[in-house]
Amino acid sequence: MTEKIPQSIRERTRRLAQTELTTVAQDLFLERGYEKTTVDEIAAAAGMSKRTFFRYFSSKDDLVIGKYDLFGDRLAEALDARPADEPVWESLRRVFDITVDYVEDDYTRARNDAMELIVRGSAQLNARYLEKMQRVQELLVGRVASRLPSVGASPIDPRPAAIVGAAFACMQAARLAWLESDQQQPFAECLDKAMETFIVV
Amino acid sequence: MTEKIPQSIRERTRRLAQTELTTVAQDLFLERGYEKTTVDEIAAAAGMSKRTFFRYFSSKDDLVIGKYDLFGDRLAEALDARPADEPVWESLRRVFDITVDYVEDDYTRARNDAMELIVRGSAQLNARYLEKMQRVQELLVGRVASRLPSVGASPIDPRPAAIVGAAFACMQAARLAWLESDQQQPFAECLDKAMETFIVV
C-alpha cells in the first residue's frame, strides 16, 4: 500500500525537476536568447549534468513547446463535448475558448508571453511549434469530417482539413494581433473578429 | 566579352553542382530515408567533402526545401498582378494557379511527389517546411491588408493574416486530399472545393 496513486513520489519529483528546469531555462533564454543558451548551461544552472537533462526532456525544444502535446487532447475533448448539430465553425470557436481562458489568465500570462516571444524569436523553435500545431489539427480533422454533411461522391474530401486549418489560422492571426496591440481589447474579441471573417458553407 | 550574362560560368557550374547534389541526395533519401542519410554520405556520393556540401547548401534541410524561397516572391508578384477591385479570396485562388501549374506539370511531377513524401516523412523537415510557408504567408499579409476595406477603428486587424492563413490551409488540405486520392481528379478541383467552403465577408 505504498502506492495510492498510479504515479506517486517518483513521478512527482520528476515533475518538480522538470518545472525547476523550465524556470531556470526561461531565465537563461530571456537573458541571452534561446539559441545562445546551451543545454550544458541549463543543466549546470539546475545542478545536473547534460545527460540528466535529456532524461527529463527529450530535446531542448521540448522544454519550451512540450506542453502543447496536452493541448491537442484538450481541444479534441472539448470538440467532442459540443452538440452534434451545432455548425462546425461555431463549435470550433467554442473549443477555442480553452485557448482564450489560457491566454487571458492573469496568473500564467506573464510567463506565457515570455515563452511566446522566445518561440517567435527562434526560427528553429517556431518551426517545431508549427509542426506541433499541425499535429493538434490532425486530431480535430476526423472529428470535423464526421460532423460535416458528407458529399458521398468525392473520394477524399479536402474540406475538413481546410476548415480546421482555417480555424487555426484565425487563432494564430488573432493571437498575433492581440500581442501586437498590447492587449488593449480582449483576446476573445480578436478571435471573434478573425473568425467572423468567414462564413462556412 | 567573356561575360555576356551577369552570372556566368561560375554561377552556372554552381547551379550544376547543386542540381547534381539534389538528385544524388534524393536517391539516397528514397533509399534509406532522410534522417538516416548523413551529409557525409551525400557529399561522398557526389564526389566531394562534407565541407564543400555546406558551401552549396546552407543546411541539409535547405537541399530539400530551399526552393520554396522563390515561391514566396512568385506568389507576391502574382497577387500584385491581380486587379485591385477583385475580391481577395478570388485573387488568392488565382494566385494559387501558380501552384496548380507546378503541381500538375507532368514533367516535374514525379520528382515533386517524391520530395513531398520525403518532407512529410520527416518531422524535422516538415517543421522547417511549415516555417517557410509561414514566411511566404507573411509576404502576402500586407498586400491583402491594403486590399481590404479597412475598418479604421481597430488598432491591429487580425483579418488579413486570417485570410491568408485560411487560404494556405485550403491549399494544404487540397494538396493532401489530392495526393491521397491518387490524383484521380485534377488538383485544381480539389483546391476549388476547399476554397469554396468559405465565403469571405
Place this chain on the structure above:
DNA sequence: ACACTATTGACACCCGGTGTCATGAATGAC
C-alpha cells in the same frame, strides 16, 4: 542488514554545422 531498482554522472560517440588554413586550379594581365 540485505537485495533490488531507479537515478545519476562520466565518457565516448554520432551527426549537423562552422571557422581556418594551406593547396591547387582557373583566370586575367603583361
Place this chain on the structure above:
DNA sequence: GTCATTCATGACACCGGGTGTCAATAGTGT
C-alpha cells in the same frame, strides 16, 4: 608563355544537440 590573383576545395579542429553504455550511488521493500 609567365606571373599574380582569385576562387573552390579538402583537411582538420571545433561546437552543440543528442544517444548508448556502464559503473556508482541513492532509495525502497523485506
